Amino acid sequence: MQGINVIDYAVLAVEDAAAGIGLADGTPALPAKAKRVYITCETQAVRWRADGTAPSQTEGHVIAKDDSISFTGANYRQLLEKILFRQTSSGAGALKITYFD
Amino acid sequence: MDLEAIGKQMLEALALQGQITALRTKLAEAERQVGLAHNAVLKSMEHKEANVAARKHSEAELSTAESKVTVAKQVIEANKLALKAAEAVESGVKKKVANYNDEVLAQIDSNTQQLEENKRMLEVAREEVAGDLEASKKDLEARRAKLAAQGVELNIGGLERQPKTTVL
Numbered sequence: 099m100q101g102i103n104v105i106d107y108a109v110l111a112v113e114d115a116a117a118g119i120g121l122a123d124g125t126p127a128l129p130a131k132a133k134r135v136y137i138t139c140e141t142q143a144v145r146w147r148a149d150g151t152a153p154s155q156t157e158g159h160v161i162a163k164d165d166s167i168s169f170t171g172a173n174y175r176q177l178l179e180k181i182l183f184r185q186t187s188s189g190a191g192a193l194k195i196t197y198f199d
Numbered sequence: 200m201d202l203e204a205i206g207k208q209m210l211e212a213l214a215l216q217g218q219i220t221a222l223r224t225k226l227a228e229a230e231r232q233v234g235l236a237h238n239a240v241l242k243s244m245e246h247k248e249a250n251v252a253a254r255k256h257s258e259a260e261l262s263t264a265e266s267k268v269t270v271a272k273q274v275i276e277a278n279k280l281a282l283k284a285a286e287a288v289e290s291g292v293k294k295k296v297a298n299y300n301d302e303v304l305a306q307i308d309s310n311t312q313q314l315e316e317n318k319r320m321l322e323v324a325r326e327e328v329a330g331d332l333e334a335s336k337k338d339l340e341a342r343r344a345k346l347a348a349q350g351v352e353l354n355i356g357g358l359e360r361q362p363k364t365t366v367l
Binding site: 161162 | 360364367
């Protein structure tokens with residue numbers, strides 16, 4: 099069975115402007131070997147898109163408050179470089195992120 | 200023969216001739232007058248025949264006009280009857296419409312009253328449900344507190360949303 103290694107942990111504040119986790123020099127920075135992530139959503143729900151277009155308060159996939167999403171079933175490097183998050187009309191949210199290889 | 204007698208007879212003959220000539224002239228004039236009178240009579244007869252024809256024509260026209268007047272009077276009478284019939288129908292229809300309006304207004308009043316009653320009953324039912332719900336919540340909270348005191352965490356499905364993890 100192939101192993102999965104934790105590379106890093108990060109926190110992303112999600113407000114009313116698109117924010118990503120995919121840049122090597124971003125905040126948070128995408129680790130060089132990161133291919134998978136596990137994300138939990140706190141404070142308020144957020145929306146995300148990974149198609150190159152920024153989400154809005156009403157457009158994009160919702161992660162409800164206290165829900166989690168796990169991009170671990172495949173090599174999600176390309177998605178991680180493109181994914182963007184944004185708050186909904188409920189207010190600012192926060193994401194806790196664990197990166198895996 | 201006596202010359203004097205002959206002379207006398209010749210003078211008498213001349214006188215007679217003169218008279219005869221005068222008479223002939225008078226006769227001619229009389230004949231002319233008779234001719235004129237005859238012509239006048241003929242003309243008069245012609246006029247009379249023309250007047251008879253004209254009178255007959257006028258009588259025919261009068262007869263035709265009288266027939267038309269008779270027909271027109273019959274048409275007027277028929278129209279009067281038709282008008283009476285139409286007025287009767289209109290009166291009947293107006294009565295029906297007035298009755299229908301009264302029925303509709305009565306139905307509207309009844310429906311309005313029913314609606315008010317339904318609203319009132321709905322409000323009563325809402326208050327009852329709200330009261331029941333509040334009582335149920337309090338009861339549930341009391342039970343939860345009791346169980347929590349006993350170390351049991353009570354989690355009723357449907358009252359609290361459970362966190363969800365999506366795996367991709």
